[in-house]
Amino acid sequence: MKVELLSIGDELLIGQVVNTNASYIAAQLNTIGLEVAYISVCGDSHEAIIEALQTAHKRASLILVTGGLGPTKDDLTKEAICDFFDDRLEENKEVLAHIMHLFETHIQTPIRPANLTQALLPSKAVVLKNGVGTASGMWFERDKKITVFLPGVPREMQYVLEHELLDRLGGLSSLSIRHRTLLTYGLGESAIAERIDAVVSDLPDGLSLAYLPNFGRVRLRLTAKDHDQKKVEALLQVFGDRIAAELADIYFGDEEQGGLAPQLLNLALQKQLTVASCESCTGGRIASYLTAIPGASSIFVSGLVAYQTAQKTQLLGISPELIETYSVVSTEVAEEMAQATRLKTGASIAVSTTGNAGPEKGDSDVDVGTVFIGISTEEHTFAHEFNFGNLRERVVEKASLKALEMLYREIAKK
Numbered sequence: 001m002k003v004e005l006l007s008i009g010d011e012l013l014i015g016q017v018v019n020t021n022a023s024y025i026a027a028q029l030n031t032i033g034l035e036v037a038y039i040s041v042c043g044d045s046h047e048a049i050i051e052a053l054q055t056a057h058k059r060a061s062l063i064l065v066t067g068g069l070g071p072t073k074d075d076l077t078k079e080a081i082c083d084f085f086d087d088r089l090e091e092n093k094e095v096l097a098h099i100m101h102l103f104e105t106h107i108q109t110p111i112r113p114a115n116l117t118q119a120l121l122p123s124k125a126v127v128l129k130n131g132v133g134t135a136s137g138m139w140f141e142r143d144k145k146i147t148v149f150l151p152g153v154p155r156e157m158q159y160v161l162e163h164e165l166l167d168r169l170g171g172l173s174s175l176s177i178r179h180r181t182l183l184t185y186g187l188g189e190s191a192i193a194e195r196i197d198a199v200v201s202d203l204p205d206g207l208s209l210a211y212l213p214n215f216g217r218v219r220l221r222l223t224a225k226d227h228d229q230k231k232v233e234a235l236l237q238v239f240g241d242r243i244a245a246e247l248a249d250i251y252f253g254d255e256e257q258g259g260l261a262p263q264l265l266n267l268a269l270q271k272q273l274t275v276a277s278c279e280s281c282t283g284g285r286i287a288s289y290l291t292a293i294p295g296a297s298s299i300f301v302s303g304l305v306a307y308q309t310a311q312k313t314q315l316l317g318i319s320p321e322l323i324e325t326y327s328v329v330s331t332e333v334a335e336e337m338a339q340a341t342r343l344k345t346g347a348s349i350a351v352s353t354t355g356n357a358g359p360e361k362g363d364s365d366v367d368v369g370t371v372f373i374g375i376s377t378e379e380h381t382f383a384h385e386f387n388f389g390n391l392r393e394r395v396v397e398k399a400s401l402k403a404l405e406m407l408y409r410e411i412a413k414k
Contacts (some may be wrong), residue, residue, distance in 0.1 A: 001034065001039055001062055001172055001173060001241070002037040002038075002059060002060045002062070002283045003029060003034050003035065003036045003038075003060055003061070003062045003063075003064070004036070004037060004038040004039070004040065004056045004059065004060035004062070004063045004064070004316070005021075005022045005025055005026065005036055005038070005039045005040070005055070005063075005064050005065075005066075005219065005237065005303075006040050006041075006042065006056050006063060006064070006065045006066070007019050007022055007039075007041045007042075007065075007066050007152075007390055008041075008042055008043075008044060008049060008052075008065065008067035008068040008077055008152070009041070009044060009067045009068065009152060010043050010044050012041045013041060013042075013043055014036060014066075014235035017311070019041065020154060021066045021152065021154060021157055022039050022066075023037075024154070024157075024158065024161075025064055025066070025150075025157075025161060026039070026359050028140045028161060028162070028166060029064075029081055029169070030177045030178075030179070031177075032166055032169060032170045032172075032173065033172075033173035033175035033176055033177055034062070034169065034172060034173050034175075034177075034280055034370070035173065035175075036073045037060060038059065040052060040055070040056065040220070042349075044074050044075075044076060045076070046066060046076050046080050046083075048144055048192070049068065049076060049077060049080035050083060050084055050392070051078050053065075053080070053084050053147070053330035055124075056147075057143075057145055057147070061144070061145050061146070062144070062145070062146045062147075062148075062169070062172065063145070063146070063148070064146045064148045064150060065077070065147065065148065065149045065150065066150045066151070066157055067151075067152030068080075068152065069089070069118075069135040069149065069150075069151050069152065070152070071112075071114040071115050071118055071134070072114065077149060077357060078120070078121070078122065079302075081125075081138070081140075081149065081311060082122055082372060084178070085122065085124055085140055087121040087122040087123055087124045087125075088123055089121060089123075090120065090122075091119050091120055092120075092121045092122045092127060092136070093119075093120050094127075094358075095118070095119045095127060095136050096116065098129070098130075098134075098327075099111075099115060099116065099118055099119055099134045102133075102134060103115065115122065115134060118134040118136070120121075120133060120176050121136060121138065122138065123136035124140060125139060125140060125149075126138070126139035126140075126218065127139075128148070128160050128164035128165060129159050129160070129163070129164055130151060130156050130159060131159055131163065131187075131263040132155060132156055132159045133151055133153060133156035133159070134158075135151040135152075135153070135156060137149060137150050137151065137160040137164060137165065139165075139168070140224070141353055148165060149317070149391070150165075150331045152363075154349045157213045164247070165344070166183045168171060168390075173246075174202055174226070175225060175226070175227060175228050175242070176224075176225070176226060176227065176229040177223070177224070177225050177232075178223075178224050178229075178232050178233065178257075178329050179221055179222065179223050179224075179236075180221070180222045180224075180236040180256065181219050181220065181221045181222070181250070181254060181255035181256060181389070182219070182222070182240060182243055182244060182247070182251060182253075182254055182255075183217060183219055183253055183254065183259060183260060184218045184219075184220065184247055184250045184251055184252065184256055185216060185217045185250055185252055185260065185352055185401065185402075185405040186216075186245075186250045186402075186405060187218070187250045188213070188218070189218050190215045192218055192220070192247065192250075192331075193211065195246055195247060196220075196246050196247065197241065198246075199243055199246060201244045204235070206224060206225050206231075206232075206235065207222065207223070207224050207225075207235045207236075207239060207407060208222070208223050209221070209222055209243075211221075211368060212326075214359060215394060215398050215401060216388070216395040216397070216398040216401045216402055217260075217401055220243060221254060222235075222236055222239060222240055222243075223232075224236050226271075240254070243266075250406060252405070255396065258293070260289075260294045260401070260404050260405065261289040261290055261292065261404060262410065263385075263408070264404055264407055264411065265290065265296055265299045265409045267408065267411050268299045268348075268349075268411050269298065269299055269414060271411060271414045273301050273348035273349060273350070273411055273414060274299055274301050274345035274346075274347045274348045274349075275290070275299055275301065275347055275349055275407065276278070276300070276301050276302045276303070276304075276341050276342060276345040276348070276349075276350040276351075276353075277290075277300075277302075277303045277304065277312055277341070277351050277352070277353070277403075278303075278304040278305075278306055278337045278338065278340070278341035278350065278352045278353075279303070279304070279305050279306075279353050280305075280306055280307055280312070280314065280328075280337070280352075280353055280354040280355065281353055281354060281355035281356065281357045281371055281395070281399060282353045282355075282357075282396050282399050282400045282403070283305060283307065283395070283396065284349065284401040285378070285396060286303070286353070286400050286403050286404065287303025287305075289400065289404060290303075290404075291303070301345050301346065301347045302341075302345040304316075304341060306337065308325060309328045309363045312328065312333065312337065312354075316336070316337060316340040316341065316344070318333060318335075318336045318337065318340065320335060327364045327366065328354060328363050328364050328366070329354050329355055329363075329364035329366045329370060329371075329372060329386075330366075330372060331372055331374075331383045331385065332356070332383075333369065333372070333379045334352050334353070334354050334355050334373060334374035334383035335352075335374045335376070335382065336374075336385045337352035337354060337374055337378040338350045338351060338352035338374035338375055338376035338381055338383070339374075339381045341376070342376040342377070348377065349375065349376065349377045349407065349410060349411065350374075350375070350376045350379070351373065351374065351375055351394050351403050351406065351407050352373065352374040352375075352383075353371060353372070353373050353374075353377075353399055353400075353403055354371070354372050354374075355369075355370055355371030355372060355395070355399060356368050356369065356371075357369075357371075357392045357395040357396050357399075358390055358391070358392050358395060359392060367387065368390045368395075369387045369388045369389045369390050369395050370385065370387050371385075371386050371387070371388060371395065371399040371402075372385050373386065373399065373402060373403050373406055375406055375407065375410050376383065377410065384406070386398075386399065386402060387404075394400055
């Protein structure tokens with residue numbers, strides 16, 4: 001069965017909003033054995049919606065549409081539905097009662113006439129209840145094809161998908177589709193491919209591998225498909241473990257386990273260690289990665305952002321003479337930052353970053369992209385130099401991930 005996801009909204013076409021709905025729906029459909037063949041986007045005009053629906057119906061048997069179901073005049077999806085399916089709008093009393101209840105109990109603003117129009121739905125639609133909003137989902141069947149319309153607001157779309165739709169779609173496929181994504185840091189895509197060539201050559205039918213490089217890491221996504229779920233799980237286990245063994249020095253667990261940051265915190269917890277950071281060029285991103293994990297406070301004690309050169313002196317006590325001698329972007333300053341942070345916070349291990357993320361040079365003459373990352377433990381303090389290119393976001397992200405990698409490696413030694 002070919003599946004198409006159609007997203008409606010000018011905001012998607014002008015780049016104002018990222019289409020997270022499509023990625024979320026595609027992932028959920030995979031869990032019930034449905035693969036998305038096409039993802040399309042159209043504008044908010046009546047003509048664009050009709051044309052997009054016509055195209056989708058020519059090439060897919062299941063079409064999931066998001067967006068354009070709101071109460072304002074720019075929400076034209078319901079009118080387009082009526083034209084496309086030769087239908088008319090009529091008031092749905094159950095939906096109207098739900099809208100009234102929402103405004104009476106949860107929404108602080110007075111109900112307006114436009115809100116009541118949310119109860120006007122195509123008469124041929126099977127209504128999919130939206131328990132957290134006013135825009136109902138709708139199910140249509142015609143010419144052996146299923147078309148489902150979902151709210152564009154992510155929280156509402158997710159509710160309707162999870163509570164009303166997935167069970168209905170579950171019987172459409174007997175295929176089991178599962179993914180396992182291995183995380184690697186510190187080696188490029190082509191070098192990894194050479195190291196695991198023998199394993200990849202052994203991949204059986206129904207199992208595929210994709211390389212997903214980005215910002216200093218390469219994700220290796222294994223995808224298994226079969227009508228036997230146990231076989232799918234066994235393929236992922238056996239071949240995933242073989243790849244992990246070949247890449248043991250750069251493998252940092254599976255993405256499905258949460259990524260590098262949570263695994264770093266889990267490892268530190270096992271070894272009863274605490275962590276602190278002091279960031280300059282990365283601007284707090286290392287701390288952000290770690291504090292995004294629930295329970296991080298038991299491990300991560302403090303994150304400092306000493307961005308200006310003067311703050312490195314005033315906040316951390318780094319000698320102005322050291323900075324003048326070696327430059328604020330240097331091995332010596334990175335080491336001092338890490339050590340001072342560890343001592344001031346009482347953490348078991350501290351990481352520091354100082355560098356030039358660009359696009360202009362700051363208080364140092366080093367090349368744009370140069371970053372020094374320091375690590376300090378009770379046993380030793382050291383720093384390494386890196387160059388992460390000349391694109392600011394790339395420099396910041398790669399430096400942050402490299403810092404997490406270095407932290408993980410150092411904790412693993414304990």
